[in-house]
Amino acid sequence: MKVLSDLKTVVKSRFYSKLRGGKVRCELCERRCRIPPGEYGYCKTRVNIDGELFTVVYGYLSALESRPIEVKPFFHYHPGSTALTFSTWSCNFDCPWCQNHGLSKTAPKLEVAKFTPPKTVVEIALRNGDDGLCASFQEPTLLTDYNLEVFKLGSKVGLYSCYVSNGYMTEKVLTSLKEAGMDGLKIDVKGDPETYLKYCGGIDVYKVWKNAEKAKTMGFHVEIVNLIVTGVNDDEACLRFIVENHIKRLGVDTPIHFTRYYPAFKFSNPPTPVDKLVEAYQIAKKAGIKFPYIGNVLGHPLEDTYCPNCGKRLIKRFGFKVVDYKVTDDGKCPYCREEIPIRT
Structure with a gap:
């Protein structure tokens, strides 16, 4: 060795x-x-x-590119900005429909590994004109030892830092990330306990929710995403389980995204019907969640942000672009002065 x-x-x-x-x-x-x-x-x-x-993956990057923050998706976190997004290899989950399986299902190949110093990531972000840093594409928790150094350097020059994660890190990791300057966390919730046990390799969903709740209390900006996979987690009971835990642990102000699945990796089930996404949106809305969204449906009006009080559209999006933004500088609806929780 x-x-x-x-x-x-x-x-x-x-x-x-x-x-x-x-x-x-x-x-x-x-x-x-x-x-x-x-x-x-x-x-x-x-x-x-x-x-x-x-x-074995310290500075061993599989991808490095500037991307709109809306891709993650983050809709209430630095809207309209770009983040230099990077990743390594592999994952700690086994989801057979993984949309990024080319990276997440490939083990590190140390014989061809190239080292990228933490300062290089920050330098590239500044050179590209990015506003922040994002560890994504595969599970960023696996790159945490490296990310801590990248984020510390980034915070010194005014770059925000965030994770796109499955939310299964330990509390020690979460605390270390907060201390390094990270303040954004998007967590993918796969479904109910049965979904995790059957498809994700024996994962405990309640530990995911516990981390989401802990992150919120620590001051992270948290957004939840549920990729609705046809025939897996699209039944009403599963959707209600997600919505109820979301409200109980994160409150009605925390955004939740119901996104469209497309066949990938080992799964050939048909793409999620848009009507199913709308159904999930309506379940969340009727339960009291103020900012539900649907995703991966280009140009759909439910990808926009609406004031939960007066109903006026405040942020219009097309794809991953913000094309109209009406939230005031002090974070309020310009029509009724309702507070809109957006971190900028």
Whole structure:
């Protein structure tokens, strides 16, 4: 293992504890893998080298590009801005319909790994004219040791930082990200407990909701996304489970997006009918959520932001572009002065 530890992308992790017999417990995500010497954890990005836990993807980037923040989707977080978005490889979930499976279902290939220094990411963002940084595409929790350094550097030059995540990180990771300057968290909620157990590799959905709630209380801007997969999580009971937990844990002011699935990876089920997205929107709206949205439906009016008090349209979007923005500088509806929770 000595050759492996000499690679620039192989760095000792901050998130683990030592166990007997040279084993370690990874404390990056709630799987909390117990890893024997010489073995990898579930996600294939953490390895036990002589009783110490190392990340093998420190600065090993699979993608790096400027993207509108609305792509994530974030609709109430720096609207109209762009974020330099980056990722590594692999995932800690097993979703068979993954829309980014080319990255999330590929294990790191250390023989071809190239190291990108944290400062380089920040320099590229500034050169591109980006407003922030976003770890996305695959599960960013797996890149956290690296992201902490990137975000610290970014915050010093005025860049915001955010995650597009499945929400299964440990509280220790969440706290470290907050301390590094990250303040935006979009969490994908896959469905009800049965959905997670059957399709995502035995994940506990209540730990996802717990993290969302904890992030909100810590001061993160949180938005929830539910990709509605045909025949998987599109029944009314599942949708109501999501809406009820959203209200209970995050409140009615937190945005929720119901987005359209398209066949990908191992799944060939037909695309989500738009009527099903509208049904989910209506369930959320009738339950009291002030800012429900549908997504992946180009030009649909339910991708726009409306005042929950007077009903006037405040933000018009087309695709991932903001084409009209009427929220006042002090975060209010210009027509009735209702407060609109948007972080800028």
